[in-house]
Amino acid sequence: MEGPSGGLVRMSGTHAAGGFWTRYVFSRDHKVIGIQYILTAMAMGLVGGALAAWIRVQLAWPGSAGISPEQYPSLVTMHGTLMIFFVVSLALVSGLGNIIIPLQVGARDMAYPFLNMLSFWTVLPACPLMLASFFVPGGAAAAGWTAYPPLSALKGAIPGSGWGQSLWLLAMALFIASFTMGGLNFVATIFNLRARGLTMMRLPLACWTYLVSSILGLLSFPALTAAAIMLLLDRHAGTSFFVPSGVVIAGQVQAHQGGTPLLFQHLFWFLGHPEVYVLVLPALGIAFDVIAAFSRRPPHGYRITVWSLIVVAVLGMVVWGHHMFTSGMNPYLGKYFSVVTLLITLPFAAIGVNLVASLWRARLRWTPAMLWALGLISAVGTGGLGGVYLGNATADLHFHDSYFVVGHFHFMIGMVTLFGTFAGIFYWFPKLTGRLMNERLGRLHFWLTSLPMFALFFLMHLQGLRGMMRRYYEFSQDYVAPVLWLQPVLTVLAFVVFASQALFLINFFRSPFRGESAGPNPWNATTLEWTTPSPAPHGNWPDETPSAWRGPYEYSRNGNESDFELQSAPAAPGVLPSKR
Amino acid sequence: MGFMESIDLSPGEESRIRADANQTLVAILMAMAAMLFAAFTASYAIRRTSADWIPVPFPSLLWLNTALLIASSGTLELARDRPVHARRWLRATLALGLAFAAGQILAWTELAAAGAFSPGNPHRAFFLLLTAVHGAHLVGAFLACGAALGRSRSERLGPCAAWWHFVGALWVYVVIVLRFF
Ligand code: HEM
Ligand SMILES: [Cu+2]
Secondary structure, three states: OOOOOOOOOOOOOOOOOOOHHHHHHOOOOHHHHHHHHHHHHHHHHHHHHHHHHHHHHHHHOOOOOOOOOOOHHHHHHHHHHHHHHHHHHHHHHHHHHHHHHHHHHOOOOOOOHHHHHHHHHHHOOHHHHHHHHHHOOOOEOOOOOOOOOOOOOOOOOOHHHOHHHHHHHHHHHHHHHHHHHHHHHHHHHHHHOOOOOOOHHHOOHHHHHHHHHHHHHHHHHHHHHHHHHHHHHHHHOOOOOOOOOOOEEOOEEOOOOOOOHHHHHHHHHHHHHHHHHHHHHHHHHHHHHHHHHHHOOOOOOHHHHHHHHHHHHHHHOOOHHHHOHHHOOOHHHHHHHHHHHHHHHHHHHHHHHHHHHOOOOOOOOOOHHHHHHHHHHHHHHHHHHHHHHHOOHHHHHHHOOEHHHHHHHHHHHHHHHHHHHHHHHHHHHHHHHOEOOOHHHHHHHHHHHHHHHHHHHHHHHHHHHOOOEOOOOOOOOHHHHHHHOHHHHHHHHHHHHHHHHHHHHHHHHHHHHHOOEOOOOOOOOOOHHHHOOOOOOOOOOOOOOOOOOOOOOEEOOOOOOOOEEOOOOOOOOOOOOOOO | OOHHHHOOOOHHHHHHHHHHHHHHHHHHHHHHHHHHHHHHHHHHHHHOOOOOOOOOOOOOHHHHHHHHHHHHHHHHHHHHHOHHHHHHHHHHHHHHHHHHHHHHHHHHHHHHHOOOOOOOOHHHHHHHHHHHHHHHHHHHHHHHHHHHHHHOOHHHHHHHHHHHHHHHHHHHHHHHHHHHO
16 A cells, blocks of 8 residues: 655555455454454364353253263363453454554554554464363363362372363463553553544543553453462472462372462462453443443543543452352451452442443434444443352352352353444444444344343342352252252243344354444544544554644534534644644 | 654654664563563562462572672673674673573572472472563573674664663662562
């Protein structure tokens, strides 16, 4: 592609024509890489979903699914691992982040396109590695997605502790490397490649959430890296960082001594809790952008939202102990973790209130993207309420490791993140393909996914209150009898959810060819990505990249809903800051 | 092909923004490394309270190594100060860094020969762990400053120097932890 010559306009050679391979396979174009991530996540999502379905069959009709008690923990572990790291992280963060960020900041690509490509090709081999672990001796890792030692540290502890756990660690190492490269790129791009006039306070909220989420992820993953290195040494070099003295396996006292498994839990959750925000925050940012476009109003309280995001991130790094109330800790420490956990609800509530207030008295446009964003608000609210109960150390003694927790975290990292992903895909699809996704199919998909999901995970709370524990193969205790009849109901709901994903897949793969064509700005939205043709070309803008003359959400400026002003629309002279 | 092509720029702006982005990158990498070593330190602090903690003698070679690394930071600053002789001082820096690395490997093999990874001695395990992870960060410093040498662009030395000094400071920190705690 030849860019116009002269002045400030330089078109890169990076994305110049090139053959099929450099364009679509080893591409450095952030949009292609973003799509590659999303396709990868979809494939892994099918596996992760199938595992959930399989688990649910066992739970509803014990023994009929062909799962042995030894295999069950493997399935749960792999379902959780795949969903968190290989579905939601890849689709929502790496995938949509790649697509959105350069376009919204008005850059031709990421700050480091080669690193970006490398990041994708690092995580891709991790997928077959992770899946291969089902077929190795002993089967897949079974220590939970949290990989607690000693199950994860002693190769002979349970069948999945051998080969399966080794592959798990290897695949996770690749994932962490990839996610780190991606995060560095996001931050450098948002900090340093913003268009002229695009000050931080003119940044769309989606970009803000990706920025905060990336920094948070980059600063918390090192704790897991440290833990993983020590775990590897414990497994393969005979050290004993995490393995206590006197562990007996098959009648044999192990040589390891003096280590402490609690240390691993601390290191793991130092990442684990922030990781939830790494996933949830971008979903919230997408919801803000989508809701602004379809309520035709600026989101309520932009500045408060930005500051709340920052506070959430900072507090998010010091609350990890709330996952360990029952692991044993000094009661004063427990009190501390309770208090900061409850504190974090304040900035979250501010964000939630701003989301809801953005809707107040607006005339809504019920596109599928908007439906997902609204569903997201409801999931954040419900899931967040559950969190308030769990954050109380005393109450958590009862709730811990029960289906109350399973219900709670599926609301947050299951529903909120997926809803945000679907909202984002519907919303930015035309920018990538030049065509709209089918609205009717989209709405059907929304209702058939969101309602059963809501019921499914809400009812799990009730089972948890009755004492049903997570990661159990079968329930025969008297005290859970009153909620056992729910099991088949939940399984049927889960199957409705899975089946309805077919609607999404059809819509996603048909619309690039059959969809209604979209102009550059099908939603009459305001941010910079809507200033370029759809699909956005290699290099994002066919000629000059845009400048930002105003804030990101100039909707209904004079109370007139058809009024909106693109961020790039020049204002009166002198308004454009020369700063990037 | 970096991000130069990623945004429309006048040539002057271009190199300034490239430098800014590199600065961002290095700043975050430093924060990440700090978090990594904080995690190791916390583990160290917890693990050392157990009964099987037997401090290993601190190899005196490491004091020499420390001096070499500090000196290398000095020569790197000289390289930045004197653009005319930048390449010479940069070479001296890399040589000092290599000497440090060689010394580290020497001390490392000695410890490993003594059975460092035997289950019974967590302090020795931390010794090897921390020096090895620090070594991995040093490799990054070599790559960054080696690349700068290749291009002989002393104005590009900022991020590479920041990382080099950081790795030096990190080493001093590791020495303090291992020797005095
Ligand atoms: C309709 C979809 C889903 C269903 C029916 C489902 C079902 C389940 C069930 C029943 C369990 C608990 C099994 C047990 O403890 O015995 C579980 C665990 C889990 N799920 Fe899901 N899930 C779904 C989607 C997701 C999604 C989208 C995520 C996203 C991040 C996710 C993340 C997890 C995690 C992290 C665990 C815990 C794994 C562990 O205990 O190590 N799930 N899921
Ligand atoms: Cu948490």
